[in-house]
Amino acid sequence: MDAVIRIENLSKTYADGFRALNNISLDIRRGEIFALLGPNGAGKTTLISTVCGIVNPSEGSVLADGHDVVRDYRAARSCIGLVPQELTSDAFESVWATVNFSRGLFGKAPDPAYLERILKTLSLWDKRDNRIMTLSGGMKRRVMIAKALSHEPTILFLDEPTAGVDVELRRDMWQMVRELRDQGVTIILTTHYIEEAEEMADRIGVIRKGEIILVEDKQTLMRKLGRKQLTLQLQNPISTVPPALSQYPLTLSEDGLQLTYSFDTQSDSTGIAELLRKLNAEGIDFRDLHTEESSLEEIFVSLVRDTA
């Protein structure tokens, strides 16, 4: 496996004794979109900041494209672009000046044509001479992305890129992230929106209290933990599940009016048709039924809760 970022036994203890990262080891594959999920204060931003050089690690090491982020920081940082969570920008600067500044800061020769392309992709070209303070929140977010892309990074960190962004812009960003991935850029994003990870990510990592509790391909994760439920609202209450149906994992509600059948989405046959036939044979009528598939959100919530 070609790891573009290799985090080994990384720990961070702040001066006040707070242990934000606890012995984290994680490989990010070249060219993937990796979503880092976790509740507030789990250590997502600290992890990103450590890789990017904003926070000094207490223990462990990080390699970015083979370069140690502390010892060989020039080479490591040159290939990393960072879009931080906070909208911090030089309010009095123009958009054009600020992206040029970023490019220079990362040691790249001026390339107006490239920056023009970036700004056009992000619909910022018309605003290039505007001061950043005059832009809307969504536009400022785009400026932050343009700054991060200005030096042609091969690894892009997006820390909560769509927080406080309207639906349309969010869709635009997803599109842009996919295009970047197609160009070979590795993308690591943190998010609160499970929907976003579900939509975008190739792999998902869950971080909780400074520890990575799970890393999995999104598809595998959804299959492994994704369960479907069939819920039947009965016409008349029953006291027990009939013995003929004992082979099914059925649960009966307390009032005897609701039967719930859980099944695995992985198996070839769900067994629903047969179950319904047998119910009919037992003379159990139902007035309504519906199925539910657990989403990544439920998976996430149950994960974070289970390990609490």
Place this chain on the structure above:
Amino acid sequence: MNWYAIRAIYRFEMARTFRTLMQSIASPVISTSLYFVVFGSAIGSRMIEIDGISYGAFIVPGLIMLMLLTESISNASFGIYMPRYSGTIYEVLSAPVSWLEIVIGYVGAAASKSIMLGILILMTARLFVPFSIEHPIWMLAFLLLTSVSFSLFGFIIGIWADGWEKLQIVPMLIVTPLAFLGGSFYSISMLPPLWQTITLFNPVVYLISGFRWSFYGVADVSVEVSLTMISLFLLICLFTVRWMFLSGYKLKN
């Protein structure tokens, strides 16, 4: 060396200077002019000559130094404090730049501005009082050394300060008194012997004395001592900044 980064920071800082041109340039020039009107023309005409120099001309080097110190400190401290305050410092910290490149960019810009101001004040002063410059090369050398040293000092304050108040407190409570008591407006030899000795502990004395020597060839302390003291101060500041960046003091946690 990441020259593109140095250039980017330098340009960014200079753009800030020119964006606030009135505040950056006009206010020091106006306040210095006021000093000349009051001390040079109005009061100065009734004062006796010091070391054979008219009072108006005598205070020119001291006043320029006074402005140079306060402006260097305030420019450089503001330059680095602002991105810390707004959070944009993240970009500099995550960029492939060394501490020295960051310092050259920020301090270089602050010192450039101070030197421009110094020359501007010099020209303004010429409108009020006639004076000559005996050692122009040394004059520029002192101008340069002082601007760089005190911009470095301001840079340290900008990293150390964690509020606007702290940012103002060192220039106001320490540097301005030291500059006023450092012989901006009088010669050290005019003080009683005890105070002359005490004054020698004031580092600004060496700056003003050396600078005045480059104008008129007379000094309170020898030029070599002046130069050594400024260079020493510069080195101390440089190593402090280096330590701040390498340890991450108030920059990285």
